[in-house]
Amino acid sequence: MGDASICINCGRAVADPQQKFCPACGQPTPVHRIDWHFLGHELEHSVLHMDRGMLYSLKELMLRPGHLMRAYLEGRRAKQMKP
Ligand SMILES: [Zn+2]
Numbered sequence: 001m002g003d004a005s006i007c008i009n010c011g012r013a014v015a016d017p018q019q020k021f022c023p024a025c026g027q028p029t030p031v032h033r034i035d036w037h038f039l040g041h042e043l044e045h046s047v048l049h050m051d052r053g054m055l056y057s058l059k060e061l062m063l064r065p066g067h068l069m070r071a072y073l074e075g076r077r078a079k080q081m082k083p
Contacts, residue, residue, distance in 0.1 A: 005014055007022035007029055014022055014029050022029050060067065 006012070007014055007025060007027055009027040010022060010025040012022060012024040020028060060071075
């Protein structure tokens, strides 16, 4: 654990420590350590994605279902989650 030069998944040596993926199995190297920084980052992402996707869709669905459906059918889907 903690050795960035060896793939944790398959054990293959990763020549370049800056390399982001194992050349053999494709696992990201080094694997993210699950620390507070990582959790905060993930949380931030999920909140942002919720804002842009699910919460927006839910809000629109509650307040203006017709509007949302029309927008969706007309192809304005960038802000919405896939159904
Ligand atoms: Zn590997």
